[in-house]
Amino acid sequence: MDNQRTTNARIREFIVKKFPAARKNVLTDDQSLLGSGIIDSLGVLDLVTFLERSFKIKVSDEELTPDNFASVQCLASFVTAKTGQARVSVE
Amino acid sequence: MKLVIRRVSPVDERQELLDLLQRNLGVSQERVFEWRYKMNPAGSPWCWFAYDGNNGAAVAMTSLFPRRMYVDGKPLMCGQVTHFVIDPAYRSLGPALLLQRATFEPVDSGELAFCYDCPPHDRGMSTFVRLGMKASCEVTRYTLLLRSDEFLDRRLGNRAWTKPLVAASNLALRMRSKARLVHGLEISEHKGAFGEEFRVLDRRVPSSGMVRASRSPEELDWRYQQDPAAAEGVDERGEYRVLVARKSEELQAFLVLFFAPAAGVAHILDLFGVQLEETGAALVAAAVSVCHQRNLHSLYAFCSERSELEALFRSSGFRPRERIARVVAYESQGGKLLKQDLHWPFGQVEVGL
Numbered sequence: 001m002d003n004q005r006t007t008n009a010r011i012r013e014f015i016v017k018k019f020p021a022a023r024k025n026v027l028t029d030d031q032s033l034l035g036s037g038i039i040d041s042l043g044v045l046d047l048v049t050f051l052e053r054s055f056k057i058k059v060s061d062e063e064l065t066p067d068n069f070a071s072v073q074c075l076a077s078f079v080t081a082k083t084g085q086a087r088v089s090v091e
Numbered sequence: 092m093k094l095v096i097r098r099v100s101p102v103d104e105r106q107e108l109l110d111l112l113q114r115n116l117g118v119s120q121e122r123v124f125e126w127r128y129k130m131n132p133a134g135s136p137w138c139w140f141a142y143d144g145n146n147g148a149a150v151a152m153t154s155l156f157p158r159r160m161y162v163d164g165k166p167l168m169c170g171q172v173t174h175f176v177i178d179p180a181y182r183s184l185g186p187a188l189l190l191q192r193a194t195f196e197p198v199d200s201g202e203l204a205f206c207y208d209c210p211p212h213d214r215g216m217s218t219f220v221r222l223g224m225k226a227s228c229e230v231t232r233y234t235l236l237l238r239s240d241e242f243l244d245r246r247l248g249n250r251a252w253t254k255p256l257v258a259a260s261n262l263a264l265r266m267r268s269k270a271r272l273v274h275g276l277e278i279s280e281h282k283g284a285f286g287e288e289f290r291v292l293d294r295r296v297p298s299s300g301m302v303r304a305s306r307s308p309e310e311l312d313w314r315y316q317q318d319p320a321a322a323e324g325v326d327e328r329g330e331y332r333v334l335v336a337r338k339s340e341e342l343q344a345f346l347v348l349f350f351a352p353a354a355g356v357a358h359i360l361d362l363f364g365v366q367l368e369e370t371g372a373a374l375v376a377a378a379v380s381v382c383h384q385r386n387l388h389s390l391y392a393f394c395s396e397r398s399e400l401e402a403l404f405r406s407s408g409f410r411p412r413e414r415i416a417r418v419v420a421y422e423s424q425g426g427k428l429l430k431q432d433l434h435w436p437f438g439q440v441e442v443g444l
Binding site (some may be wrong): 034040041042044045048061062063064065066067069 | 092093094180181182183184185186187188189192213214216217218220221
């Protein structure tokens with residue numbers, strides 16, 4: 001649970017720092033990132049680079065869906081699932 | 092969310108295709124379907140749908156239309172990506188990437204020499220950035236102001252004292268665009284089907300070291316004679332006019348004007364020929380004269396940054412405005428066609444369909 005909260009915080013911090021539209025109001029974990037225009041498709045590329053570098057995961061084209069990138073919460077769940085998979089495959 | 096990409100027949104899936112386009116483009120494509128999907132002289136398009144794996148609904152699509160091009164002097168069949176639409180709930184990079192990759196299939200299988208897409212804005216470049224692809228050229232809109240009414244109205248308002256100012260300004264704009272007489276060059280309007288002389292011109296115009304669209308009479312007829320946007324009986328119908336420049340009766344160049352319905356503007360859609368610094372300038376001056384007769388307020392033109400048309404438009408009084416498209420091309424791995432330092436003199440005819 002703590003790990004998940006840390007993941008949320010790191011993703012939120014990146015989005016607020018990188019995308020000016022996210023600074024207009026307090027960014028909540030369930031706020032829509034794509035629909036509200038906080039992040040556009042070029043922004044998704046920046047976000048992917050951040051996730052891959054920060055969490056040591058590889059994001060495939062098929063995973064770049066609104067389900068995974070809709071909100072901070074969706075992103076954090078996606079990262080948690082990916083890092084969990086990585087841990088299982090290492091074990 | 093799992094998406095499945097499948098190649099479909101645009102004829103068999105006509106209604107679903109039209110529904111997708113209507114949902115995402117907001118205008119009915121019924122009129123243009125026959126023209127774009129069935130009458131294209133270069134052949135039938137490839138078409139792909141993205142289906143939602145959960146409910147089987149078609150949620151995105153794209154089409155790749157074959158086009159005859161010249162690449163470094165060689166006539167080759169290429170493809171242009173158009174009708175790239177994704178339902179709002181599925182708009183993300185993933186579905187766009189899957190569809191974009193699908194458009195590479197006819198190139199990888201050797202059916203096409205290369206394919207290209209013309210994203211109009213930065214967001215449209217995101218799939219190509221992810222795929223590690225760069226733009227080959229950028230196309231800019233140029234504007235020539237023909238009347239100052241609207242321009243001065245916006246700045247000064249429509250008042251009694253502004254009327255003489257507008258009249259003087261309009262007179263100055265008319266004087267600026269006097270017809271250019273070139274010895275032995277005759278400018279006239281071309282009506283009816285495009286004949287064999289256009290094929291001869293297409294072959295005469297140099298194409299080595301560059302990538303450009305072919306202008307055969309079949310393609311020109313399809314594009315300008317059969318376009319349903321200018322068909323009789325259509326509401327808000329546009330109109331094409333073709334001006335030709337001849338020397339000793341031999342076709343030297345042509346210019347295609349499009350009058351948009353009720354917009355007060357005309358577009359130079361194509362300007363093509365030999366010795367364009369001379370023939371092109373005379374055709375542009377003739378086009379300006381036609382626009383003045385119609386009391387239009389602006390004439391638009393389009394060209395890429397390295398096109399010979401750029402200097403021609405500037406010297407004719409046009410000013411560059413916004414970028415309307417980038418051109419991003421794909422050829423299969425190991426292909427050498429586009430690796431060369433080719434020149435892309437693209438205009439509206441190459442980026443529009």
